[in-house]
Amino acid sequence: MRARVFVTLKPSVFDPQGTTIAEALHSLGYGTVADVRQGKYFELELATTEAAKANELAAEVADKVLANPVIESYRIEVVD
Amino acid sequence: MERGTNTVMKFGIVVFPGSNCDEDAFHAATAVFGQQAEYLWHKETDLKGADVVILPGGFAHGDYLRTGAMARFSPIMHAVRAFAERGGPVLGICNGFQILLESGLLPGAMLRNRSLKYQCEHVHLRVEQVDTPFTCAATTGQVLRIPIGHGEGNYYAPPDLVKQLEDNGQVVLRYTDSDGHISDASNPNGSVNAIASVCNERRNVVGMMPHPERACEPLLGGVDGRMVFESIVSAMAVR
Numbered sequence: 001m002r003a004r005v006f007v008t009l010k011p012s013v014f015d016p017q018g019t020t021i022a023e024a025l026h027s028l029g030y031g032t033v034a035d036v037r038q039g040k041y042f043e044l045e046l047a048t049t050e051a052a053k054a055n056e057l058a059a060e061v062a063d064k065v066l067a068n069p070v071i072e073s074y075r076i077e078v079v080d
Numbered sequence: 081m082e083r084g085t086n087t088v089m090k091f092g093i094v095v096f097p098g099s100n101c102d103e104d105a106f107h108a109a110t111a112v113f114g115q116q117a118e119y120l121w122h123k124e125t126d127l128k129g130a131d132v133v134i135l136p137g138g139f140a141h142g143d144y145l146r147t148g149a150m151a152r153f154s155p156i157m158h159a160v161r162a163f164a165e166r167g168g169p170v171l172g173i174c175n176g177f178q179i180l181l182e183s184g185l186l187p188g189a190m191l192r193n194r195s196l197k198y199q200c201e202h203v204h205l206r207v208e209q210v211d212t213p214f215t216c217a218a219t220t221g222q223v224l225r226i227p228i229g230h231g232e233g234n235y236y237a238p239p240d241l242v243k244q245l246e247d248n249g250q251v252v253l254r255y256t257d258s259d260g261h262i263s264d265a266s267n268p269n270g271s272v273n274a275i276a277s278v279c280n281e282r283r284n285v286v287g288m289m290p291h292p293e294r295a296c297e298p299l300l301g302g303v304d305g306r307m308v309f310e311s312i313v314s315a316m317a318v319r
Binding site: 009014016068070071 | 149191236
């Protein structure tokens with residue numbers, strides 16, 4: 001199975017990169033883009049056929065490595 | 081203690097692939113302060129009798145994923161952790177500070193600089209705590225002028241953790257102006273409470289973004305970094 005892991009800064013953490021991108025978009029005239037948050041995206045190939053197990057494994061590696069829990073949170077999608 | 085006394089201690093300077101301030105730290109420890117030093121390649125598993133460990137600046141493992149995130153899995157870090165847990169003095173400079181944060185040996189995390197720029201300049205720092213092995217030769221409130229060079233030195237901790245660090249006196253250095261006053265203009269990276277350096281609760285592990293090893297000789301534009309080395313040498317002498 002595959003797991004997609006989306007890592008972003010927690011809402012409470014200022015994201016200078018996202019803010020700069022939003023300002024660039026505003027200068028291009030995209031005033032309706034109210035805010036931008038930048039993050040990271042990972043695709044994990046997992047040697048399991050059980051969705052629950054894939055989710056559990058992805059969460060474990062996200063907690064240990066992919067995300068820094070002090071500043072980041074993550075979301076997981078498991079796909080076939 | 082005066083420099084030039086016969087107390088000789090051994091610095092263990094960890095070298096990761098991508099470290100680039102290891103030679104500066106080695107030079108400061110040996111040529112400037114007359115101490116012994118040995119490089120510790122990140123795949124080593126013991127500290128070869130080091131009395132103090134320095135994690136130097138650079139871009140360990142390319143800073144892939146996050147600054148310092150990969151370095152914490154290097155074999156040497158098991159020995160560094162065990163050394164720190166025994167009370168051994170550990171100093172992380174710049175990338176070394178980031179590695180200590182990612183390893184959980186120090187609290188908090190680093191964000192990109194508020195400017196999104198790599199800030200390479202001299203800054204002023206106010207010494208807040210003199211009861212660590214790396215600041216014991218300073219006086220509280222002393223202002224130092226030491227260079228920084230980093231893209232991710234925007235120290236962050238959630239508000240409850242910041243309060244805890246302040247209450248415990250774990251903020252060791254703060255960015256200030258030349259008079260020791262905190263201002264937005266004198267904060268080079270946006271760090272919360274202008275924090276430039278923190279220590280652990282036991283106070284033997286210190287991380288700092290500024291580079292004291294680059295400020296130990298007049299030729300390099302300043303000698304205020306000597307305080308850090310003088311501190312550890314005197315701390316070891318009284319042991």
